[in-house]
Amino acid sequence: MAGRKAALKAIDWAAFAERVPPNQRAMFNALKTRSDALSARMAALPEKPPTIDWAHYKATVAKAGMVDEFQKKFSALKVPEPVDTQSAKIDAQEQEAAKSTAEYVQASKARIAQYEQQLQKLRSMIPFEQMTYEDLAEAFPETKLDKEKYPFWPHKPIADL
């Protein structure tokens, strides 16, 4: 933020909107309306206020030094720029977001690797017509019969048949 006339970055709202997940759409809309309202307000105000016609006033106002005094004080006046208190917070938020994003991306990649592994296993399975029950238990461990817990056929509680 270098000074008052920092150029406003052009935001591609369309691309932004694409990336918003559906459950955060309301927040996005609120942000957009706020942004639009602010930019409308800003556009409504002129960048520089109109200049005061000192010559005219000097000619018309009867009181002697008043116009001169006003003029002097007016040109000497410096309007203070408003202080920026929130940018630091935004930057901090950005850092945090970057960190949590990195974490999420990592977790996501781990999940993708898991899925890929499973997919690989499923794709390279032998066709069911050539499987024995042992092969099935190998491919899908949840169908494996527990011969220790239920030593007698059918190796699973009767209710599960």
Place this chain on the structure above:
Amino acid sequence: VLHATRPLHTSQQRLAPLPPLPEKGGEVRHGLIPEEFFQFLYPKTGVTGPYMLGTGLLLYFLSKEIYVVNHETVAAICILSVIIYGVKKFGADVAAFADKLNEEKVSNAVAVKNAAIKDLETAIEEEKKEQWRLEGRTYLFDAKRNNIAMLLETNYRERLMTVYNEVKKRLDYQVAMQNLKRQKEQDHMIQWVEKSVVQSITPQQQKESIAKCILDLKALSRSAQAAV
């Protein structure tokens, strides 16, 4: 006789996947005699060889009474003919039915597997999409910073405008005050002059001015009539 000390399929090293069982069993003629027997005898005795052998053996057993014909023979003939008739007529249908049952089981399993594959693929797609979404977080922060910049800018401009307006108001007030004072003075003076003039018109002057007005009017009316 299986060797008990040579267990099969206990180590992981085995032919996997198990080679599939053959679709059909070995060829047989007349449901009993394997085709290999006929092929075996073909070079020496040709096509009719095994049949001759069979007929000869049968006649030998019958004539020498190695096989004795008694009541059980008749029973065997009846039972076997019924069985053969039943199998020939209904065999295919029963086989198809059994195959259908098996087919259903297998297709269920295959459907489950396909569904699982599809689910995994969509899950991977979703994850990738979420990652792509995350890349757009810079937009959010840019928007926020923009908002802040706009707010500050707006505030500054408002301040400038306030200053300008205030100064202008004061100067305009002075000008307006002057104008008003002048106006009031003018009005007052006019009024005072009028009042004094009216006061100074004595009754004598009033009569004279009224007579003159009547004379003027008469002259005007005469000239107006002439015009009409």
